[in-house]
Structures are given as structure tokens and as C-alpha cells.
Amino acid sequence: MTISVSEIATVRARHPEAIAEAAARRHRRPFLGERGRLMIVAADHPARGALRVGDRKLAMASRVDLLERLTLALSRPGVDGVLATADVLDDLLLLGALDRKLAIGSMNRGGLAGAAFELDDRFTGHRAESLERLGFDGGKLLLRIDYADPGSLATLHATARAIDEMAERRLPVFVEPFICRRVDGKVSTDLSAEAVATSLAIASGLGGTSAYTWLKVPVTADAAEMGRVMETSTLPAVLLGGDVGRDQEGTYERWRKALRLPTVHGLIAGRSLLYPADGDVARAVDTAAGLL
Template identity: 40%
Template sequence: MSFSSATFFPDALLHAIIDARVERPSLALNAAQHRKRRDKLTLDGRLNIIAADHPARFVSNVGTNLLGMADRRDYLARILRVLVSDGVDGVMASMDILEDLLLVDALRAEQDLTPLLENKVLIASLNRGGLAGAAWELDDPMTGPSPATCAQWNLDGAKTLLRVDINEPASLKTMMACAEAITACNALDLPMFLEPLPVAKTDKGYPVTKTAEAVARLAGVSSALGDSSRNLWLKLPYTEDFATVARSTTLPIVLLGGESAGNPKPFLEQLRTAMDSGYNVRGAMVGRNVLFPGNGDPGIIARAASAIIHDKLDAQAAFDGFASPLEAPDTLYPGGTR
């Protein structure tokens, strides 16, 4: 089933967001501070979170389309399409995207429309300075909001990335920055989602070493960062023998998605296998594989992932569910005149 971002997220809504940024710059903060939050992070011990922090770290490609995530209206439309799907717990994004989403809710409220972010989990990416392809790529400290800012904005958690190449001294600086961020989150009782990735330099950059041994060893290091692991979750890549990875920690694990394959079925199969690999594997925090499923509707793909995570369906049953239409509004902003 195809999806039209221009219909779902009309020009009137895009123009209203831009006007609000010019004329009412505090509108997003006000919406955040008055947002109704759920009582606890997870309702059933599991999480299905959409990841939307890629453009902030110089990653805009979807497959061979180098600017696949560079159209902000299309990107926001896909994120919101997923958020209105059944079983999607929330979104992890950079602050600018979270602010755009909060502005959508505030503008919809002015038209007496149902809020979209109420009881959803909002997690801020603390972002990173090691831009993809940069000469300083592994000198990768936080460049986004602080944990204190996350608390001020009434958010539900924070996320950061830790890439480690043991032959790159800059990895130590990044690891120390992550430890400090974890400690700061603990002082505010704020959940932290840490994405530790073992990498090794090649002539094409720093690809992730996706072996159970490499990921398990780094998970052991990551579990010990900061002053306490009490609020720490790990976001980990899928590997063969994922049970070895799951056994490396008692921390809850969510699976990341990686590059969009255009065909969501392999990702769903990996998700099901990972969920069966350990009691502490508790869901997914995935971006491109859900947001850009070829010509399909991202909301339906998100619902299939939810069926695996929350309803414990197998991948084939979830995949078969793609045929049923998604119950969602045709447009987020009916009657707009801008």
C-alpha cells in the first residue's frame, strides 16, 4: 500500500510550523511541558520506538537516494504516520525534530484535534559531533541537549551513541563523554539508551563489526559506564548468534535497524530471532527500515514490528498483516488555510 506524505502532511501544516517558529518560538516548549505522559516507560516490559536522529549526524541517505531523509516534510510525515500506528510506543529523535512534532500537536490542539504525542515515549538524542565521513569522525562527543534539558522539556529519556575502534585514541574521549551523560541522567532519574557499536576503520569509513563476539564484549564495557546502570538500556545491532550478545548483560536490550533494505521482511525476521534470543531483549529502536519500506506504508510496517514485540507473533504472521489497511487519519491538518 502506497503512502502520500504530501496528503498526510499538507502544505498548510508545514507553513504553520514555520510561522510558529518565527512568531511563537516557545510554543513547542509549552506543548512539551503540558504534554500528558504515561506513568512508566514501558507498559508491558517492551518497547517499539521509531528512531529519527539520522539527519543530525550527516546521514541522509536511504539506499541509493543520498537525500532520502533530507526532505523534512516527508520525514515528519513518515514519523507521524508511524506514531499513529497501533503498538508504537514513541520516538527517539534530535531536538529539532521533537520540536517539530510538538508543534504539530500544538497546532492540532488549536483546531480541537486529538493529540498525537499524549502518552507516547519521547526520547531525545544527545546527538554526536563525529559526523559521518569527517576527519574527526570518532572524536564523537555530545552536541545536542543535556540531560537537564531533557528533564526541562518533560521528555521520557535520552539516547547517545558510542562507537569504539580500539585503534583510535579518540574513542576514549567519546566513552568518557558517554559515561558523564549516563551519570547526569541518573541524577535526574532519566532513562538512558546507549548505542555501543564496535567499529574498525577501512578505506570506506568505520563500518560496524557485526559479530556476536565484538558486540558482546562492547556490551560488557558499556554496561559498566557511569556511576550506575540502574537507568541504562542498550541499543544493539543484530548479529548471528544473538543469544551470545543477550547473555553478555542483564540490561534491557532494544534492537537497532541499520540501513534500509527496501524490503522489510528480513528486518522483521531478525527482530523475531533477536526477541527469542534472550529474556532481556525487549524490543526495537528502528528508523529507516520502518520509515522507508520501499513503496509501502511505514505505518503498516511499524504495526508489524509491534505485533512481533508486543503480541509475540512470528515474522510471517506479522508480515502477512501488511495487507490490512491502517486506521489513521487521511491528513494531520484538515481545513488548514495557510
């Protein structure tokens, strides 16, 4: 039984067991289909308190609006699944939107945006155990490394153990690494080719096996640099969509070039597709899917 968005709160209050029942009924699909490419829509930002899109501070604050955008995106041809935290995936289960779609759980959301402990990024979301229990298809980790912040070591250690736990269950895990530093108290990400390559090298070596590890990689501005960056590892990778901003066509062209690289197998994008500058979610999703 599927429900409408307006009924979710009532079902959650009266029948919380409906979430597990919906997970048990869900029809699963192969992780990597025949085309060997992945198109995943990301919606794990709110759990880190990151609700801003462009100049709209609370763009992602309306859950009803977010779910409507997500269900539209998931209905478009070429979209393989969604990456989200437990609350969002539970909502989508109740809506019946995850049948034959990949459900990727976001695992560490403790590093709240702007917090003093932002880089001590605890695993407060999905665990390997819960992903397996719900029959989900994989997980995702954010790994921000600041050489001057001791909290980064705790995140590194926890990430390595989570990779081991996922591999024990043969569940793929996307690791999204960045080299960061604090500038005037705020965390700033270094997207230079050297920093991105360094972060990929570090992430690739975590855990007792890399058999089920995927990399989630930001796209550098220069295509030649991106090619050199991706030579750092043999692990399969997907591109990080990030914010498109006003130059949608320029962003799509960078994605198109990066998707030609041999280790790149797809794209995970969130706000750039769910909240495009022109407001047309279907068009943004279709354009991104067409790049694959």
C-alpha cells in the same frame, strides 16, 4: 493548540516560546507500559548528516516528508514513542504528536558521517538538563569505539558522565555501542558476535551506576549467536532496527527471534520503518509492532 506541518516555520519565527508551552502541556505516560515492551521510531539520522536511505542520497532531506512519515508512524497502534534530535522533537511538539508518547532525545551527534573527527563524538544534542526541563522521557547515546583512534576515549569519558547525569535525574538512557575501525579512511562497524558482545560489556560498565542504563543492540545474522551475545549483560535491551533493504521478511524474522531473548524488551527502528523498500510506512510499522 496544534498546528499543521505547513505552519511550523511561521510559528517558529513568530512564537518560539510555543515549543516550551507545548512541552508543558504534553500528556506523559509511563516509560514501560503494562506489556513491558517498547516500540520506538528513530529519526535522529539527519543531525549527523546521514540523509541516505538505500540508493537514495537525500531521502531524509525533506523535513516536511519526514514529519509526515513520523506522524503516521506515531499514530499506529503499538508505537510507544520517538527517538530524535531537538529540532525534530520540537516540530513534533508543535504538531501535538507527542501526547502520551515517549520522547527520547538524541544526545551526541558531533561525530558527523565521513568526518575526520567522526569517532570523537561530542555531545552536541540534548543534555540531561534539557531533557529534564522539557519533560522528556529519556535519552540515547551512540558509542563507537575504535582501539586505534584516540577520539574514542573522549567519547567513552563523555558517555560515562552523561550516564551519571541521566541517572541523577532518574531518566533512562539507551546506549548504542559498536566496535569500529577505519577501512580506507571510512569508519566500518564490526557486527561479529565477538565484537558486539565486547561492546556490550564495555557499555554496561560505564558510569557510577547502571540503574537507568539500557542497551541498544544490533541483531546478528545467526540466532544462536545473538543469544550468546545477549548473555553478556543483565541490562535491559532494545534491538537496533538498521536498514532493512530488499529482504524485509528476512529482517523481520531475525527481529522476531531476537525479541524472544530474556533481556530484550523492544525495538528502536528508524529508516527501515519510515522509508521501507515498498514505500508503505503503515504496513512496515504495523508489522514491526506486531512482532512485540
